[in-house]
Amino acid sequence: MSATKSQEWLRILSKHLELSYQSSALIKHKVTSGSSRENQILDVLKIILPQNYPLINNVIIIDSNDRETIKYDGAIVDTQNWPKLYSENELVIAPIESVKVAFEIKSNLGKTEIDKIYKEAKGIKENSKSSNSEQPKIASFSYTCANYKLAYYDFVEAFLKTPNESPFVICILNVGIFCFLNSDKNFEAYPNEKSVPVFIDSKSDSLLVFIYMLTDLFADEKISTAIRKYSRHLYNDLTFFAFENQFLEKMKINTNRTLLRPCFEGNLDKTLEVVYGDAKNK
16 A cells, blocks of 8 residues: 555655754764753654653753652653753753653663663653653664664563563664554553563654554543554554563573574564574574
8 A cells, every 4th residue: 555645754854854963963072962852852852742741851850858869861741730850951840740752862772772662661660650641651773783683672571671670662664663562462551570572563654653653642542543544554454563471581591692693693684573583593
């Protein structure tokens, strides 16, 4: 089926983001180039996402026990019902009850970045225990990934260590989505030990799927259903990849980790399914 206009528009926007990333890579001052990349995608999300909750740059989250998180690149915050506890020089400190989603923007997604994202998800869950509201969700966006197959393995391995302390979604521009499905094969906003970590091979539509997943958090069912119609062929044809339970059990065994992970290193020309098939035979 041919792409809808909404798909084409988001694909063009994705290409612009890719080119902007390549341009910022020429900046020798790493702090400046990193800030430029953060602002590029956050500015896009500010324009496209529903405006019922604003997306704010540079947010530190604090709980009622004065425990602070790291500074997130951005966060979707309920500013209508909750005050900003501090706001000066492009830095905002927000009460944890007001934060819906916290964003981390990465230039390249690898094991170090994945472990950091999971660490942040664990920390924000600990801070959430002092509040009576829902735990803020962690979402991450990466411009590149040197080896998405290896990154998926690391994503799943991190989940197996802390299944109840996982990010909501990780998007790799023009590559795909790491996220979770529940038993009904719907997106899982709050991952748990029953969730299935999956890779969605959405390629040039990855930004569109990422935006839909974020919108789905704050829109009622009628709006979510209506939004899907604008790219209905995409959503109807989306497929996901997941490791089988037997392989997940292998991953849980410490002695097997050194055997399985190397199977996903290199082999950049092979598909994830082929690499996984080789790993199952270990």
